[in-house]
Amino acid sequence: MKVGVYLCECGSNIAGTVDLEKVAESVKDLPNVEVSRIYKYKCSEPGQELIKEDIDEFNLDRIVVAACSPRMHEPTFRTVLEDKGLNPYLLEMVNIREQCSWVHKDVEKGTEKAAALVKGAVLKSAAIKPLGRKKVGVTSKALVIGGGIAGIQAALDIANTGYEVVLVEKDSTIGGKMAQLDKTFPTLDCSACILSPKMVEVSRHPNITLLANSEVTEVDGFIGNFKVKIRRNPRYVIEDKCTLCDDCVPVCPVIVHHEFNEKLAPRRAIYISYPQAIPASYIIDPKTCLGIEPLVCSKCKDVCEPEAIDFDMQPEIMEEEFGAIVVATGFDTYPIENLGEYGYGSIHDVVSGLEFERLISAGGPTEGVIRRPSDGKVPKTIVFIHCAGSRDPAKHLPHCSRICCMYSTKHALMFKQLDPDALAINFYIDIRTGGKDYEEFYQRAAEEENVMFIRGKVSELIQDVDKILVRGVNTLTAESVELHADLVVLATGMVPSEGTKEISKILKLSTDIIGFVREAHPKLKPVETAITGVFVAGTASGPRDIPDTVSQAGRAAVKACNILAQKELEVEATIAQVDELLCRGCGFCVESCPYGAIELKAIDRYGHSYEIASVNEAVCKGCGSCAAACLNGAINHLGYTDSQILNLIQALSEG
Amino acid sequence: MSYEYIKFGQEEKEFIKKIEEISGQNIYSCYQCGKCSAGCPFSSKMDLTVNQLINHIQMGQKEKVLQANTHWICASCLTCTIRCPREIDVAALMEAVREYILREEPEKVKIADIPKDVLEKLPNIALVGSFRKMTG
Incomplete structure (x- = not known):
């Protein structure tokens, strides 16, 4: 030596x-x-x-x-x-x-x-030994979880590279939050007009299998070889048979809030979220339908000529293997019910930004005429409150959601375009316009469209007969100010969606304190996660706007394709190794492993069946937790074995 | 606590329009960076800084604007105009406020009320500015 x-x-x-x-x-x-x-x-x-x-x-x-x-x-x-x-x-x-x-x-x-x-x-x-890297095969198929703009873009980019993609969406349709928007800043293109061509492309792409109304319930395996269980919830309407004739809707006796319209409009128990929905098929909401166990009403079925309705549909569990996974499970907006000083969501004419988006949308409940939820009157004065719950680590969200300054400015500008005599006032702390052409958009709103900006926060909103008394401050002139508004819009920020939180648990992804997925490196690995082979795109990892989301989806797709393009992958050699003779199968290592890389496996020892630990070499990251936890010293961490470490300790103790 | 009530009625709108008309500036071009006040050699003598005065005009707060001494202290040195990142002729705005007051109240400055010793020290330009009557 x-x-x-x-x-x-x-x-x-x-x-x-x-x-x-x-x-x-x-x-x-x-x-x-x-x-x-x-x-x-x-x-x-x-x-x-x-x-x-x-x-x-x-x-x-x-x-x-x-x-x-x-x-x-x-x-x-x-x-x-x-x-x-x-x-x-x-x-x-x-x-x-x-x-x-x-x-x-x-x-x-x-x-x-x-x-x-x-x-x-x-x-x-003196004690180290040569180690060999193992190789594992790769399933060249990708799973994309979430069908908003991030998931749609990632799925299309992977599919266009030539690999098969399964796109799983929890809702009845893909499109996500972007489908709910009326126009997009700073160009004011119609959101549906730029989104729906991509949705149609997803539905027609030969390499994409779209599973709407479905959820990922379990993920096992490792890079190149993920085993995934997907639950397909019953739609109760046969997609291929439904002709979108709408005969079923008028006969349905159940009227509930429509989620797509942020509950500002009703829908029936059988419905389609919006006309451009993909898959293009109606769906029955089993929670409110009177036809599903027990069958009380079957009015829709009676009028459905193509016989597309099937009350007996059952959930299906699918099992498939994938080489790479893209998480694109998106965001929700911070609930206005948490904002006490702004009425806890109980003042009818105080709405969230997303609700306003539906109110101003031509496809929304008021067909693009902004009407107050309380009395349907058209407002003349609207106050937009920026940072509603954002940049408030004491009580609400610590972060800036990056989009609210722009969307509030957009809302105010669109309102002024509808009614140039109206008054649109933005209360802001800072105006953040960090995107291409964003600053120009903001200046145009102020200079040309006469949108007012007051620097300062609103302290409280009080219902005053049929108006809302807004009490705030102008910090530039050091005055407390108040005015009466017909409608108040709260620019609420982004929080991780329920889906993002659920999938983080299923995939064992590391998250930040708010619950956004943590990137492997905030700058140099922005779409990689702690789990190799799992990527994240869009708002699942933090607030971002549409251009950034689309760019990220593209990168996540490339990173997924990097894996799918390989026939086999080399795995790191410094991993855990079980001494089968010493292991007594207590399972401490299984619990200590943060990556789910160890399981107990039955072996035959002298004619008896014993359970002992078995390390999945492709999943093991070589962290050493199991080797430390093992009571029998049966797990060796290759490259850091006990004898090697003892040599090290001896040298250090001798000084 | 007393609140300043914000309203944009006819009176407020007309006031803003008049200031914009006299100065030829879009008052809403100002995004309140404060560079005008930062460079003004007389800021310390003003009761409202230049950007505060502009903010009051933007908000249609006529009384606050007219009561301030800012536009009277302004020496029209044009530092603000040169430095404004939004290309606003700030000095012209100050001039517009003075002009607005003098049009409303032509007798605001009476020569007889000015003490002789003060009168002798005043630069001509100040007197010309103060007696501009019925012009424009």
């Missing part, structure tokens, strides 16, 4: 606090050490070449590199070993930067610690 030790100065990053000459001196006489060298930037091309030359000259078979965190350059130096025909796992990285020079000021102590760490690695290297 011949060890080469390489100490990196990292400019002054390491050399500033660690006397590397002393460290080199201290390792020289350690067992097996053939050569030790200091270099300014070990990660540079000449730095790497130096190791290669030494491997040839001294026949080295263990390399110790004392430099930065292995997260930075372990792959670099492993490649150096591979290039010289050595097993890449015969490398030991010692972190004398993040864990030593950067946290110490005293050169003497820093040097002492660095010397001890390097000594530990040298002794550990």
